[in-house]
Amino acid sequence: MLDRELVADVLIAARRKGGDFAEVFVEERSSTSIRLDDGRVEELTTGLDRGAGVRVAQGTSYGYAHSNKLDRDALLEAAAAASAALRGDAPGSVVDLTDRFGPGTNRASRGADTVAAADKVGWLREVDEVARGHSPEVTQVTGIYFDSLQRRLIAASDGRWVDEERPRIRLVAQVVAKRGDVIQTGWDGPAACAGVEFLDAHPPRVTAERAATRAVTMLDSIPAPAGEMAVVVANGCGGVLFHEAVGHPLEADAVDKEASVYRALVGERCASELIDGVDDATIPNGWGSYDFDDEGEPAQRTELFRAGVLQGFLQDRLRAAKMGVQPTANGRRESYAHPPIVRMTNTNILPGKEDPDQILRSTAHGIYVRGLGGGQVNPATGDFVFGVSEGYLIENGQVTTPVRGANLIGRAIEVMSSVDVIGSDFETWEGVCGKDGQGAPVGSGSPTLRISKITVGGTGA
């Protein structure tokens, strides 16, 4: 994307005051998004984005400047601005820039650019037809198709030169169902770092059917109960809980600021011994996968918990250097307009042995959570919440009436310690995680699991 000599000159300029390293991140991204709503294709948008960011780091301090102009003057100006954050006056060196090659984990076998826009529109029409055909109570359908191809270059003063392409694709169905005065919604949105072949395995009609089923099922719901009770979390959903409650406090920036409940617990048991958890950016075509992170570190699988014992944190370059450990390749950024921060990739609780049906049968009373709308955590206190979009009562080991308006609230360590059984069925869920104003595609996954006691926030008895 950029000439190697120019990049070297920018890095030299960025190190005019020294610092531990300087880095250039260049990005070109083309994207297509199509929205079908109210029975019509309302909008088709194509975008072309490009820009570069220059970062200079000293310890955990950094200066960052970016521009969406890629000419020499603009880049040198960004280098000057970024380096202004440093106090030193001894210029640093730049090692010869040498290619680093990745395994090609996320290739598209059929690139989205090889498919006509009319075909993409056709997938959304299918979503609309299938969802409306599901039930006369379906009153509104929104279908969103998105694909992008991001090409990015990372070069740093230690000589790394990484050039990677990431294809991304997502198809979302959102369905509204109505009966009398009751309105309920259902949602499904599979996503991957892949080409359009992904939709062979996740056909639009299945996504539509799932969203419509959720919305219509919830029309029969009663207000969720309030108070402490047992909660069985279906496969896939537990990964989001793990992401929110545990993953965020394990991000090394929170640990470094002493704003994490886990900061002093490496090597300690702070989850049920049934819990084995990983963050894994190497899963082929995973929504949160890559070959190299956005600092040019090779992707890896990082063990977080083994039998409930905390193994370590998720690191970027700055925090790893300060803590004297290896980076775990979790430095990510939304785009060239953002400095990298510590982020999760695909965060999973690994499957256990129990039959998931048996888990439900052995639960006398509680809530069964099958869909969720995301959550939020305060990493410093470990307090988290997450919204239940599809939930049911469990009565005498049977899944019975659907419940609405439920929320789970708890503290990370207590809740992860009260997981008392783990199923053998593993499923994933894809989302967009927000942190410090940056969005990142993240995957999460889990088997069915049971939390013996957690607070459910509802309005019912």
Added chain:
Amino acid sequence: MPDLGTLVHAALDAADEDEQVEAYAEEARQTEVSALRSEIEGMTFAESRGLGVRVIREGRLGYAWAADPSEDEARETVWRARENAALSEPDEHNALPEPQTAEAMPEIFREQSVAVAADDKVRMAMELEAYTVSRDPRVSKVDLAQVGDAVSRVAIASTTGVDVEYARTDAWAVVVTLAVDGDETQTGFSYAITRGLDALTWEPVADEAVARAVKMLGAVKPPTARVAVALDPFAASSFLGVLAGALNAENVLKGRSLFADMVGRAVGSYAFTLVDDGRRLDGPGACPFDAEGVPSGRTELFTGGTLNGFLHDTYTARRAGGGQRSTGNAKRGGYRSTPGVGTSNFFVDPGTLSYDQLLAKAEGGVLIMEVSGVHSGANPISGEFSVGATGLRVDGGATGEPLREMTIASTLPEMLAGIAGIGSDLRFFSSVGTPSILIGEMTLAGV
């Protein structure tokens, strides 16, 4: 480099006779500095510039955008938007607005703000952090101490004759503190926004962030009960985004709002008046024009509890019919996105109760200071919500025992109807503002 006006007119040059074309260009320069442990934690300079083009042809809408385009690329963006329009379906309500004049709002651009030097911003961030950690022995560190400012310019021109430009400045300070007592850590947040860093008084931000964290130390989980709930402005503001979604005419027209059939009805308590006013200068969302060049205005959505109507852009107003006009509420996330209905300064009209009077009315209940999980736990379509909360027990007319790990749950209509008092302490957070609000009774779930 072409200026924004030149760029949007270059795009219009590529318009065909039988289509409407709108070009929206923006540029922004933003600086953010955060301090940690008496060092610069991060310093970010951002510069962006881009163009977004809407083409409407035979009722079909297409959109395309480009980052930092040349004049030639601006014309190519029109061609791409035209190609995209060919693939979308016709809708008779797609149209660009006719030009309307609006009084300029020079106050939203503060010349002195542009002159604040980078070194001064660094010094301010360092002072902010140093001051924050000096106020209370239990608060010796911050999670975030940041100042930032931005200068932005927008130009919009269309083949229907819209031709507007404006500039604005914004500046802010944010502090998140960590209060520690033994094994326990609590956090406290505060925030202020003004037109320029030279006009920003940051000491109260630090003091408030310290006080909010310290008050939470020793927090316990309360028993499940139905109690009176007072929401302070921080907590109350979290619900305004959900209300905005339910009052967005696009959602109403597409059957995605619980308020769809409630116009003219007394939905909320008599104390509740909700306003969107893009011309209110003390609100951070003040702006002379919306994102399609329609002048901002004042819209009273609820008056004394009665729902009057919804927020509209040009498309939703045409589709609603009945003489509805755009309320000047077209907003966009930037040049990369098409305009949609959004808020400008969206606020609950303040009442007359002082803070003490409001607390006295919440006797035996709780003062909620923060809610969490609103994006996942509140549904603007069904109106149901269940969110995490932290706050203080109200006892003897004062705040007492801190409470954590609880949820509050209700529905929007029940909450609005249950409003038993509104404070006089209106405060804006980004573009939403609210005073403290007392709700008669809500389900609080804990142990």
